[in-house]
Amino acid sequence: MGNRTPPLVMGHEFAGTVVEVGEGVNENLVGRTVAVNPLSSDGTCRLCRAGLANLCSDRTLIDIHHPGGFAELARAPVANVYPLPEGFSGGARVGALAELLANGVHAVRLRGPGEAVEHTVVIGAGTIGLMCLQAAVLGGIPNVAVVEPHEARREQALGLGAHAAYSSGAECREALEEHTEGLGPDLVIDAVGAKATRRMAIEELVRPGGRVVMVGLHDDATTLGFHGVVRGQISIQGSYAYTARDYEQALEWLVDGRAGIGELPPVLVTCLVFSGLMHLDVLSDVAGNETIVHGLLECLTQEGQQELYGPRRKPGLQFGGAELSDVVRGQGLELVSSQGWD
Ligand SMILES: [Zn+2]
Structure with missing residues (x-):
């Protein structure tokens, strides 16, 4: 993951509520819950014309080239924003899975x-x-x-x-x-x-x-x-990422309930585990992140979590003057490797 340059707000698997639209964009979008396809391509190059927009050399990704979803507000091109059906009970929590699927x-x-x-x-x-x-x-x-x-x-x-x-x-x-x-x-x-x-x-x-x-x-x-x-x-x-067609198929299956992630813990922990902590080793590369990581650890402990994925991938990593692994264990959390295939 050497393609992210700090300082950067990460987060490419996200959905949310539209609070403001740019010039010329339909204002009816305001207030709608939307899923966001974070990947944009130029749409004109040889690869894009061949249906390989995911490999476009001018592609950009929200969370690499633009600030991502770990923020109160994030910006996305209107073409990459997919309103979820009105009254859809799954909400942003399901919409955020579209990128993964x-x-x-x-x-x-x-x-x-x-x-x-x-x-x-x-x-x-x-x-x-x-x-x-x-x-x-x-x-x-x-x-x-x-x-x-x-x-x-x-x-x-x-x-x-x-x-x-x-x-x-x-x-x-x-x-x-x-x-x-x-x-x-x-x-x-x-x-x-x-x-x-x-x-x-x-x-x-x-x-x-x-x-x-x-x-x-x-x-x-x-x-x-x-x-x-x-x-x-x-x-x-x-296989790298997806095309818009893949994203649209994924969102359709999620919205009609044929795909999902199954039973999950409360929403706060879900967000942390599925987005933040899977990337804790990446987060720890970002300058000035001690507060974020300590906050995540405390949240997890309070929610009764026992495992933490990620930091074993960087043994010896220093964190606030101590080894990150000691900081994690000090919170009563077990360290497991990010994949469990060691
Ligand atoms: Zn292209």
């Missing part, structure tokens, strides 16, 4: 035209994994399984439509043998991006001639055995 919609759509997919495995049932899973199910793939080491996350995945949930790649591979003539899944989506999950996807799970879609960005350099990729004719596909 759009990533899943995009990843699932990247399989080739006419590419038959009967069995898909999503690695990782964190928020993005849960969204990829739902996009695969709603996209019509008949068998969608997840691999996830945390039991609570496996349960969440099953509650959101996964047909099976396994604790390891080996367990998944064994269970799928019978249903795939011993070959493995047609499509594997890596929603983690750790070295271990990339190897699991390519070397352990995907069938010969199958496709692996890489969504997660946990690690960068990864060593892989490429003889198997060549001899197995495996397609390795990166």
Whole structure:
């Protein structure tokens, strides 16, 4: 995540109420609850014309190039603002999930035209994994399984439509043998991006001639055995963000209730856990953030949370004159790695 330059207000997964519109914008938008697609492209370059607006070299993202949603007020282009239906009970809380689900919609759509997919495995049932899973199910793939080491996350995945949930790649591979003539899944989506999950996807799970879609960005350099990729004719596909079409599909599924995030703790903690703390290691890069992080820790403790994701990724990080990990433990919180794949 070396693409954010402090000082910067982050937050690209957000929704809210319109309080003011710019010149020439329909004033009826004021007061409406809207979901915000944070990604803008020029719409004119060769990539945009080819339907790859998510890869436009002039693209900008609210939270990288413009101040984001961790603020009382944020600004967005009107073309990126999607009013939720009047009286929609899910409100901004559901609207804020559209950006996440759009990533899943995009990843699932990247399989080739006419590419038959009967069995898909999503690695990782964190928020993005849960969204990829739902996009695969709603996209019509008949068998969608997840691999996830945390039991609570496996349960969440099953509650959101996964047909099976396994604790390891080996367990998944064994269970799928019978249903795939011993070959493995047609499509594997890596929603983690750790070295271990990339190897699991390519070397352990995907069938010969199958496709692996890489969504997660946990690690960068990864060593892989490429003889198997060549001899197995495996397609390795990166997936970055989403197009406006993906975002609109995601929002439609969320608004009509076919997709979601399941049961959640109270809204304050939800916001912190799903947005802030997943990025605590990034937040801690931003100058002058001690107050923010201490505030988050105190909120979590008061709400009875026991786990904190993120800071173990930066061992030795100093915070207010102490190790960040000691500060966290001092609040009675357990540290867990951001993905649990170490
Ligand atoms: Zn462009």
